[in-house]
Amino acid sequence: MEINSIEKGLVIDHIKAGFGLRVLDYLNIDKTGGMVALIMNASSKKHDRKDIIKIEGVTDIDITALGLLDHGATVNVIENGEITRKIKLSLPEKVVNVITCKNPRCVTSVEPALPQTFHLVDAAKEEYCCAYCEETVRVADIALE
Numbered sequence: 001m002e003i004n005s006i007e008k009g010l011v012i013d014h015i016k017a018g019f020g021l022r023v024l025d026y027l028n029i030d031k032t033g034g035m036v037a038l039i040m041n042a043s044s045k046k047h048d049r050k051d052i053i054k055i056e057g058v059t060d061i062d063i064t065a066l067g068l069l070d071h072g073a074t075v076n077v078i079e080n081g082e083i084t085r086k087i088k089l090s091l092p093e094k095v096v097n098v099i100t101c102k103n104p105r106c107v108t109s110v111e112p113a114l115p116q117t118f119h120l121v122d123a124a125k126e127e128y129c130c131a132y133c134e135e136t137v138r139v140a141d142i143a144l145e
């Protein structure tokens with residue numbers, strides 16, 4: 001399958017197969033008007049199958065949140081038809097306003113103005129802990145709004 005190359009934009013490569021839609025959903029970029037292509041189950045040398053997202057016209061996205069969603073992915077920034085930057089994603093040490101604390105006794109549920117801050121506590125288990133209480137979440141269980 002051939003997808004037109006883009007002049008300026010982003011190519012998010014090596015997304016875990018089946019995760020592309022979730023990433024796209026989270027990035028919420030369908031409203032920008034540029035061309036967006038989601039390629040599912042592309043063949044890959046590294047893994048068996050992968051998803052790829054191509055976004056035209058956008059070079060600025062929330063890399064931190066993307067790292068949380070799929071830290072195995074890479075982001076290629078394209079300018080003038082060439083890759084000008086390759087960003088390797090990783091699990092962020094700290095995320096703000098991405099994960100919402102589910103603990104009803106947490107201070108964030110009575111103080112909505114407080115930023116929802118979570119810290120990485122266990123990279124192997126992909127576990128994050130709320131900055132205000134003891135609530136922990138695993139990346140796999142995060143429900144994105």
Ligand SMILES: [Zn+2]
Pocket residue numbers: 101102103106107108130131132133134135
């Ligand atoms: Zn909390």
